[in-house]
Amino acid sequence: xxxxxxxxxxxxxxxxxxxxxxxxxxxxxxxxxxxxxxxxxxxxxxxxxxxxxxxxxxxxxxxxxxxxxxxxxxxxxxxxxxxxxxxxxxxxxxxxxxxxxxxxxxxxxxxxxxxxxxxxxxxxxxxxxxxxxxxxxxxxxxxxxxxxxxxxxxxxxxxxxxxxxxxxxxxxxxxxxxxxxxxxxxxxxxxxxxxxxxxxxxxxxxxxxxxxxxxxxxxxxxxxxxxxxxxx
Amino acid sequence: xxxxxxxxxxxxxxxxxxxxxxxxxxxxxxxxxxxxxxxxxxxxxxxxxxxxxxxxxxxxxxxxxxxxxxxxxxxxxxxxxxxxxxxxxxxxxxxxxxxxxxxxxxxxxxxxxxxxxxxxxxxxxxxxxxxxxxxxxxxxxxxxxxxxxxxxxxxxxxxxxxxxxxxxxxxxxxxxxxxxxxxxxxxxxxxxxxxxxxxxxxxxxxxxxxxxxxxxxxxxxxxxxxxxxxxxxxxxxxxxxxxxxxxxxxxxxxxxxxxxxxxxxxxxxxxxxxxxxxxxxxxxxxxxxxxxxxxxxxxxxxxxxxxxxxxxxxxxxxxxxxxxxxxxxxxxxxxxxxxxxxxxxxxxxxxxxxxxxxxxxxxxxxxxxxxxxxxxxxxxxxxxxxxxxxxxxxxxxxxxxxxxxxxxxxxxxxxxxxxxxxxxxxxxxxxxxx
Numbered sequence: 314x315x316x317x318x319x320x321x322x323x324x325x326x327x328x329x330x331x332x333x334x335x336x337x338x339x340x341x342x343x344x345x346x347x348x349x350x351x352x353x354x355x356x357x358x359x360x361x362x363x364x365x366x367x368x369x370x371x372x373x374x375x376x377x378x379x380x381x382x383x384x385x386x387x388x389x390x391x392x393x394x395x396x397x398x399x400x401x402x403x404x405x406x407x408x409x410x411x412x413x414x415x416x417x418x419x420x421x422x423x424x425x426x427x428x429x430x431x432x433x434x435x436x437x438x439x440x441x442x443x444x445x446x447x448x449x450x451x452x453x454x455x456x457x458x459x460x461x462x463x464x465x466x467x468x469x470x471x472x473x474x475x476x477x478x479x480x481x482x483x484x485x486x487x488x489x490x491x492x493x494x495x496x497x498x499x500x501x502x503x504x505x506x507x508x509x510x511x512x513x514x515x516x517x518x519x520x521x522x523x524x525x526x527x528x529x530x531x532x533x534x535x536x537x538x539x540x541x542x543x544x545x
Numbered sequence: 546x547x548x549x550x551x552x553x554x555x556x557x558x559x560x561x562x563x564x565x566x567x568x569x570x571x572x573x574x575x576x577x578x579x580x581x582x583x584x585x586x587x588x589x590x591x592x593x594x595x596x597x598x599x600x601x602x603x604x605x606x607x608x609x610x611x612x613x614x615x616x617x618x619x620x621x622x623x624x625x626x627x628x629x630x631x632x633x634x635x636x637x638x639x640x641x642x643x644x645x646x647x648x649x650x651x652x653x654x655x656x657x658x659x660x661x662x663x664x665x666x667x668x669x670x671x672x673x674x675x676x677x678x679x680x681x682x683x684x685x686x687x688x689x690x691x692x693x694x695x696x697x698x699x700x701x702x703x704x705x706x707x708x709x710x711x712x713x714x715x716x717x718x719x720x721x722x723x724x725x726x727x728x729x730x731x732x733x734x735x736x737x738x739x740x741x742x743x744x745x746x747x748x749x750x751x752x753x754x755x756x757x758x759x760x761x762x763x764x765x766x767x768x769x770x771x772x773x774x775x776x777x778x779x780x781x782x783x784x785x786x787x788x789x790x791x792x793x794x795x796x797x798x799x800x801x802x803x804x805x806x807x808x809x810x811x812x813x814x815x816x817x818x819x820x821x822x823x824x825x826x827x828x829x830x831x832x833x834x835x836x837x838x839x840x841x842x843x844x845x846x847x848x849x850x851x852x853x854x855x856x857x858x859x860x861x862x863x864x865x866x867x868x869x870x871x872x873x874x875x876x877x878x879x880x881x882x883x884x885x886x887x888x889x890x891x892x893x894x895x896x897x898x899x900x901x902x903x904x905x906x907x908x909x910x911x912x913x914x915x916x917x918x919x920x921x922x923x924x925x926x927x928x929x930x931x932x933x934x935x936x937x938x939x940x941x942x943x944x945x946x947x948x949x950x951x952x953x954x955x956x957x958x959x960x961x962x963x964x965x966x967x968x969x970x971x972x973x974x975x976x977x978x979x
Contacts, residue, residue, distance in 0.1 A: 454915060
């Protein structure tokens with residue numbers, strides 16, 4: 314047995330145990346995240362139901378495993394890039410793929426989202442922004458979706474003003490629960506030279522992020538790092 | 546099921562309405578020309594002035610539809626709602642192992658967890674039992690009427706006038722001079738001490754409580770057939786409130802022929818004589834009751850002195866209680882619950898308590914504006930904690946806090962134990978960390 318096959322086998326046994334959290338507890342929830350992992354050894358990417366794939370991808374994204382999340386989604390939703398988002402599960406798949414692409418700077422690719430060149434990665438981020446705009450248009454007044462869009466916009470310098478507006482409004486009303494979105498807001502505040510607002514956004518980021526490393530202290534506009542950085 | 550109930554309902558209402566009919570919306574009474582007219586009254590003496598006081602049954606029907614009473618109650622006269630909106634019927638099927646779940650795994654989980662909301666009192670033929678003014682009061686300010694039923698009537702967003710309209714639809718029977726005479730007979734000729742002895746002998750306390758009076762939990766006589774004792778025990782009302790709910794003569798009538806007045810009722814027929822029924826009715830409506838103990842005030846719990854994680858709050862409170870009505874719009878079957886997409890007359894609130902980001906995304910007010918569920922009330926208590934405490938106030942019969950006009954949560958369910966509210970309050974006080 315070669316090394317690659319061994320790794321694949323080990324991953325197929327261990328990965329479900331890691332990612333299948335018993336989340337589906339309420340009556341009415343139809344995804345299968347609570348299903349105990351199958352003991353069978355399958356030397357391939359497991360075939361998942363759409364709802365299961367969405368939940369697994371969510372856990373992977375929370376664990377910063379963006380490439381694996383993108384592969385899972387792309388495998389289960391083969392027309393994800395061009396398909397519509399009429400069903401709620403499709404909508405969630407779009408949202409998660411967008412987040413995987415944004416947080417990996419466009420590098421969490423698949424056959425649908427090539428990543429060979431910088432232009433392709435940029436195109437992936439742009440697709441993500443378009444997908445998140447579409448989801449926000451479909452479900453207006455959802456701060457969780459707005460925070461994702463704001464975070465994505467913050468990855469494109471020409472869209473920073475819009476990002477600051479979206480994220481700033483959410484933060485002001487205390488409607489943002491994403492560490493990544495607060496990290497993006499901290500960068501935007503730093504860019505504008507607002508050290509106090511940057512520090513506040515970073516503290517919220519640290520309370521909310523599962524991976525605290527996303528809450529990096531940005532340099533503020535005059536080139537100096539925040540005093541907070543030295544302390545933390 | 547609803548069609549059958551609707552037929553019975555319509556048949557009963559034919560006493561006072563000019564017509565009843567079945568159409569695509571189900572079988573329901575038609576109150577042709579009712580508002581402002583006396584032509585409909587079938588000679589029973591209803592007039593327009595009385596309607597202004599009693600409410601308009603046409604508006605009442607529309608309100609029963611708006612408040613989706615048929616999600617829980619049979620006998621509303623409305624058509625059966627779609628499956629995802631059938632609360633009681635769905636839960637009843639799960640409890641009885643008849644519900645078709647998406648998979649065996651999901652079914653096993655539901656069967657092990659769904660134990661509540663499998664019963665709600667039927668509104669079928671309410672006119673033959675209940676006082677309209679009591680219905681209006683109860684709908685406006687529900688309280689725990691059935692001590693062995695875990696759930697209570699949810700506190701709806703309903704005005705006094707709307708509550709009167711609902712009552713006029715559900716119980717449109719006019720009070721007549723004959724009713725007054727029958728009441729007088731019960732009150733003047735009934736013998737309460739004898740009635741009380743009869744209640745003990747007949748084992749009324751097996752199912753019923755009578756708060757403030759002595760009603761021993763005696764054994765039911767062996768010759769009495771109870772259609773469904775478990776359901777009967779859960780649905781049996783506290784007899785303390787019967788004098789507010791029913792006229793004395795209706796109590797007597799109910800005791801004599803319950804299954805005729807409300808077919809399918811778990812209330813057994815004790816084959817009483819008219820005199821026995823009158824004596825029991827007198828004991829129920831006129832016997833002395835001890836005053837209810839004063840309600841204890843609801844205190845804001847002090848935070849714990851240990852760290853509380855979101856995972857703990859999620860597992861202990863959000864997933865166990867809140868999620869059912871405030872769920873994720875992407876990942877749920879059905880309508881994601883009345884606390885998210887709307888229902889029971891409530892506007893959609895868009896509140897998703899299924900995940901961390903959703904909890905932070907807040908809820909919309911009546912104008913559609915988003916607010917954080919952590920926003921402090923006037924006394925500094927976070928809004929979500931104040932809502933959980935408000936449910937304790939409701940259950941204790943205390944008036945709403947004037948500084949926090951909130952509906953108690955969980956709606957229609959028992960209040961969360963104070964320890965669980967303390968957990969939520971502590972997590973918030975500690976910075977709402979993930």
